[in-house]
Amino acid sequence: MHPWTYCNHYATNSAFQPDIMTTEAYPDTALVRYRRIATITLLAVYFLILVGASVRASGAGMGCPDWPTCFGQWIPPTAESQLPANYQEIYSDLGYADTRFNVVKTWTEYLNRLIGVTIGLLILITAVLSWPLRRFSQSLATASIAAFFMVGFQGWLGAKVVSSNLQPGMITLHMLMALAIVGTLLFALAQSRRQIMASQPVVGIDKAFPKWLGIVLGMTVLQVAMGTQVREMTDIISKAQGEELRSLWIEAMPWFFYVHRSFSAFVLFANLWLAYLLIRSLGWMHTLTRLCFAMILVIGVSVLSGATLGHLGMPRLVQPLHLVAATALFGLQFLIWMSYRHSRDSSSFVNVELVS
Numbered sequence: 001m002h003p004w005t006y007c008n009h010y011a012t013n014s015a016f017q018p019d020i021m022t023t024e025a026y027p028d029t030a031l032v033r034y035r036r037i038a039t040i041t042l043l044a045v046y047f048l049i050l051v052g053a054s055v056r057a058s059g060a061g062m063g064c065p066d067w068p069t070c071f072g073q074w075i076p077p078t079a080e081s082q083l084p085a086n087y088q089e090i091y092s093d094l095g096y097a098d099t100r101f102n103v104v105k106t107w108t109e110y111l112n113r114l115i116g117v118t119i120g121l122l123i124l125i126t127a128v129l130s131w132p133l134r135r136f137s138q139s140l141a142t143a144s145i146a147a148f149f150m151v152g153f154q155g156w157l158g159a160k161v162v163s164s165n166l167q168p169g170m171i172t173l174h175m176l177m178a179l180a181i182v183g184t185l186l187f188a189l190a191q192s193r194r195q196i197m198a199s200q201p202v203v204g205i206d207k208a209f210p211k212w213l214g215i216v217l218g219m220t221v222l223q224v225a226m227g228t229q230v231r232e233m234t235d236i237i238s239k240a241q242g243e244e245l246r247s248l249w250i251e252a253m254p255w256f257f258y259v260h261r262s263f264s265a266f267v268l269f270a271n272l273w274l275a276y277l278l279i280r281s282l283g284w285m286h287t288l289t290r291l292c293f294a295m296i297l298v299i300g301v302s303v304l305s306g307a308t309l310g311h312l313g314m315p316r317l318v319q320p321l322h323l324v325a326a327t328a329l330f331g332l333q334f335l336i337w338m339s340y341r342h343s344r345d346s347s348s349f350v351n352v353e354l355v356s
Contacts, residue, residue, distance in 0.1 A: 031136075031192055034129045038144070038189045041122040042331075045185065048112075048119050049178055049327055053320035055112045056171070059243070063109030065096045067159040076110050078103055116158070120151050123185075130188065143188035150181050171235070172228050175323075182331050190338035197287065197342035205344075206281040209274070213340065216270050217333055223267055224326055226260040231323075233257070234314070247313030261310050264303050271296050288339060295332040301325045 055061055064070035077083055080101045084090065091099040123144075130144035157174045164170045230253070237252045250257075275296055278289040302325035308318050 030133060034126075034133060034140075035189065035192050037122070037129055038126050038185065038192065041119070041126045042182070042185045042189060044119050044122050045178070045182055046324060046328065046331075048115050050320050050324045051112050051115055052178075053323040054317075055108055057316050057319040058105070058108060060102075060105035060108040060112075062096070062099070062162070063102065063105035063107070064113070065091050065094075065099050065162070067162040068113075070106060070110050070113075071101070076106050077101070078107075113158075116155070120148075120155070123148050123151050123181075126185070126188075133192075137191045137194070140188050140191035143184050143191065147181055147184045147188065150177070150184060154178065154181065169232070172232060175228070179327060179330060182327060183334055186331055186334050187338065190335060190342070193339070194342045197339050198345075200287055200343055202282065202286075202288070202340065202343040204281055206277040209277045209281070210340075212270070212274050212277060213337060216267075216274055217337065219263075219267050219270055220329060220333055223260065223263055224330060226256055226263065227326055230257050230260050246316070249314050250310060257310075261306060264299075264306055268296075268299050268303055271299055288336060288343065291332060291336045291339065295329060295336065298325055298328045298332060302329060 055063075064076060066072065070076035071083060071087070083101060087101070088099055127144045127148040130141040134141035154174070154177050157170070157177055161167070161170045161174050233253060234249065237249045238246070241249065241252065271292070275289070275292045278286065278292050282289055284290075302322060305318050305322040305325060308315060309322060312318075
């Protein structure tokens with residue numbers, strides 16, 4: 001039986017997967033259109049994470065000391081003379097001491113907000129396009145719509161970050177919410193690719209792969225958690241020592257910074273072993289293998305950027321790259337996990353068909 005025949009029979013058999021209907025009911029153009037906009041939206045979210053990290057690293061996070069306006073205006077000023085003479089007193093009374101207009105920082109933060117609004121519109125379009133596909137996959141539509149509401153909550157969190165005057169804990173929560181949005185969009189995208197993965201069974205996959213995939217996922221979560229703590233400590237040290245002593249920040253780092261730095265080697269080798277298992281059992285051209293190699297490339301960027309931060313005095317421009325590499329690693333591993341599940345489920349059905 002041809003793989004697509006397996007897929008269509010599997011799709012219509014509620015005993016195996018009630019969430020999926022036949023491909024004939026949904027033209028390829030509808031799914032392709034959804035996948036395209038979902039992929040663009042996902043990449044845009046990663047771009048926003050990069051921009052947000054750059055804003056934070058450049059010290060422009062409070063370039064706009066209020067939200068949703070910026071210095072009380074929907075379009076921020078371009079010169080200090082456009083603000084009231086006592087604007088510093090006004091914002092000091094609101095809890096923002098030492099507020100000083102800086103046109104570069106103000107417009108950097110403002111552009112970050114505009115990009116965030118654009119992302120919201122893209123996610124809205126993704127949700128709208130998912131609605132006609134709800135009978136094809138209810139979970140695809142649910143995840144897409146959930147992502148839209150999560151973006152609304154993320155906007156509220158952004159306002160709280162500003163009102164807290166960039167309190168580290170709030171920034172971390174804001175970042176974790178961004179990862180949750182990424183995960184939700186990836187889940188929806190993986191659901192739209194379910195039949196693609198169903199055409200690539202993993203009957204001969206190495207039996208150790210599922211165990212190692214779980215280990216790798218656990219190691220990544222632990223590494224990201226430690227990285228979050230390192231990032232918060234960086235904020236504390238930067239406030240205590242100032243930007244002029246950036247090259248000395250590493251010396252003030254606590255013990256978990258060194259654990260975080262050393263643990264990256266274990267993460268890299270564990271993923272290399274995962275890739276080896278896939279190459280040996282599935283070959284080079286399987287989607288899971290290619291995704292795994294993309295993951296290793298991202299890990300390499302993460303390790304190199306982390307080493308640069310640790311040994312070259314915390315260069316400002318490398319911090320956003322390190323953060324985006326970490327979030328991309330999370331995204332790729334989540335996509336590999338979902339794709340493996342879909343291929344595994346189709347492989348189980350293939351075995352049943354062969355037996356019968």
